[in-house]
Amino acid sequence: MRDFYEKEMSGCSVVGIMSEEGSRFSGDLIMKSISVMRERANGLGGGFAAYGIYPEFCHLHTFHLIFEDNRAKQLTEEYLKKSYLIEKDEPIPTRAQGSIKYPPGLWRYFLKFKRKREEGEVAFTEEDEVVRTVMEVNTNIEGAFVASSGKNMGIFKGMGYPEDIGRFYRLEEYEGYIWVAHGRFPTNSIGWWGGAHPFGLLDWAVVHNGEISSYGINKRYLSNFDYHCELFTDTEAITYLFDLLVRKHKLSLEMASLALAAPLWDTIERFPENLKSIARAIRLVYGSALLNGPFSIIVGHNRGMLGLVDRIKLRPLVAARGGDMLYISSEESGINEVSSSLDKVRQAKAGVPIIGELKCLSH
Amino acid sequence: MPISLILPEFKIERDDEKCITCQVCVRQCANDAHIYDSEEDQVYTDSSKCVGCHRCETLCPTGAISVKVNRFQSKQNANWTALVQRNIFKQAESGGILLTGMGCDKPYPIYWDHILLNASQVTNPSIDPLREPMELRTFLGQKPDKIEIDESSEEPKLITKFAPQLSLEVPILFSAMSYGSISYNACLSLARAAKKIGTFCNTGEGGLHPDFYKYGENTIVQVASGRFGVHPQYLKIAGAIEIKVGQGAKPGIGGHLPGEKVSEDISHTRMIPAGSDALSPAPHHDIYSIEDLRQLIYALKEATRYEKPVGVKIAAVHNVAPIASGIVRAGADFITIDGFRGGTGAAPMVIRDNVGIPIELALAVIDSRLREEGIRNRASIIVAGGMRSSADIIKAIALGADAVYIGTAALVAMGCHVCQKCYTGKCNWGIATQDPYLTKRLNPNIATRRLVNLLRAWSLEIKEILGGMGINAIESLRGNREHLRGVGLTAIDLKILGIKPAGG
């Protein structure tokens, strides 16, 4: 689909806000937070991921699609109809914003699986099937791109400053319990709507500030497991790695962080015995998954949110708690803007994940 | 008596102004190229005996000697070169196979010299190796596809059991050079240096001398087709076992130690009669198919109670990718690929110079093939065959190797001048000989120091380059072909290597 390599540049902004109790709040809050960090973006990309926004359809896979032309839309719908029933589809509501020029087609589909397992077909899970669908659309349907494919969540992104994108998508009208946002600073002047963050697969949404120098080997490692990084962005690789390590290989988020931002051998030597053998084993097996290079990422998923910085902390990330709210941001200013009473504010430590967990869900 | 048609390859020039007739050159040349005439009190030279090892030149206290290639001995001919003519003369005189030592010296393309490395700028800062740690530690062995961790209690526990691993502080090991092809002192120096640095040396086909058992932890023992020196103690002492199926310098044929080099000590270590040629047969006579190889691998694993990695060494030949795949599926914990530039103590010249393929291509296709089949994690890949510098090593790791064996480079560090006459047993530097007068010339203290220095220098260079790429752990470079670009290569070359062209 794309034939030029669009590298992730530094200088982006990331924010994540969640309510651990599961109380929903409007997108206003996160738009306010990220607008404070306007200087970190340059107007060529912004986006949001929101969880808990489609409570009535929470059992269906919701696909947010970006179409460059009508033909792409037709081909995609034909393809989707092969494996899914489209329970509902509609254009994603937007409002005109002066700064957002020439938006592509933006649709959302609520999909239900058709029961058609053929005899002798390999036992894929539903999630594996969705992953295959997403890969297929992104790689083989010209002009179509799946922005998100999770349940009860959605990714809203495009070209523009994040707060403008937020207003464009009317995010103040949605209520979710986890919100993640990103402002982009690519130096490549041709931005495109699909290249903005967050990058999503299933219920994973990743926003990323940094550049992965190990991308070449991460990509090759992922292709062993049928994740094809066709979009030339580092963030894509990060998202697929989370899906592989956590969903398929069943590692906990802490263990996955040990793989992606592995501690130094010297540090591992000083761990207690049980943790030492685990850390060593992880480095041996997941060496090709190690993310080298500066990064700070926020990952949203159906059960919570995670913030992580690289193993020698070359990018900033701050976290704070206030009541049942967890805030993670590139800058403290982003957090201070939206909350007055904060219990704990701290800098993220190299390779140590900040984890927020949903204690219960309020539908 | 018929005269030889062979003209001298080298010309020794002596500056009479500087020569003080000290006779150091006379004593130091094992080929008797310098002769002292006591009546005349002068030293004369017989250039026809010179092999170009430069020993005399190096030791002459006044720098009076200059050893030069005798370039203009015959009319310039691009096709019928002096070397070609000389080889025919030799064969016409002897009727035998022409032997040679070290690795292929023909000007086939060296792909390392057509690959360039990346560095980070602006958007992704380089990492300063003086400030941040650079991790070169490498583990060789079988890795599982995924791991299981029991997180039910406060103290998480690892459930998955790992196959045995070799831990290396640097991704460089000393290549297989047998006691027999090289001297006792040379073997000792390699073993000591390996232990000091935290890496491994390899016994080659020569068995392991009992004096070296104490370095066993840092030794990989070879089980070759001749099974020289293979007994239970040998396997027990080792850090790992390598089944030698082939060698880059002479794919398809077995090892060869000329009788001149089989001394009492060698005969004892290899378990063969003294003075007889030690010829390893070409195939292992009990391995005629891949199932047989699998049987041997598991026989060795059983014999060592699955406590040591067992690997296989092959030469890089045309079909190397499926062969490697088969070997990995046969249960090898690591696989060594020896490219056609690999060195040897003795090999037929025609095979050394014409058989095999470059290691760069072999490595690229094997790594890609194993990844395509989803089995890359089942065995570590070690490459060998003409690694000359830290740049070659980095490029090899970026193409997909886990670690690199160095043979010729280690010998050069110890003093070798690559004269390619190892098979004569008259190595003037005390490396490829068993003559006690000559073996004294290699002081293990000095040689160990030089080897440690070499590896230290290369690891510092590797760290600098990694830092420049914005990487601080070697596993992020392994297989990361994004950091390589080709220059002056054809589209097919680029495709086989799996790298992009510079500028692309």
Place this chain on the structure above:
Amino acid sequence: MKRIYIKEEYCIGCRLCEIHCLVQHSKSKKIIKAFKREFPRALPRILVEEKGYLSFAIQCRHCEEAPCIEACITGAMYRDKTTGAVLCNEDRCVGCWMCIMVCPFGVIKRNLERKKIASKCDLCQGEEMPVCVANCPNEALELRDS
């Protein structure tokens, strides 16, 4: 005191030690001049002994109880207080060669360059390291504390 220790397993019989010892004790201290232009040639104080492939270079051992000092009739042989080396005062030496006869190692030489004197290793007084040790290509000679 610092002494020269011999490691015969590393001696390669090249005799570079003899050459450099000669140069060090020559007039010009330049190798080509010392060998080709000085007559008589200077005397090396070190000797390489060899049999078969075994060889080593031996020089004065600077014995703790030096027979040569005992035997010297003029007191030319003396021990240097700082370095502990046994030295020969050439001005006092009369060339009686009693020292040569009593030396158990045979490392004192008859020196006929100018007047008759006994010459032997002086540990290259004034140099940082004795030249035989510094120039041995295989580190077969080592200077260390005894």
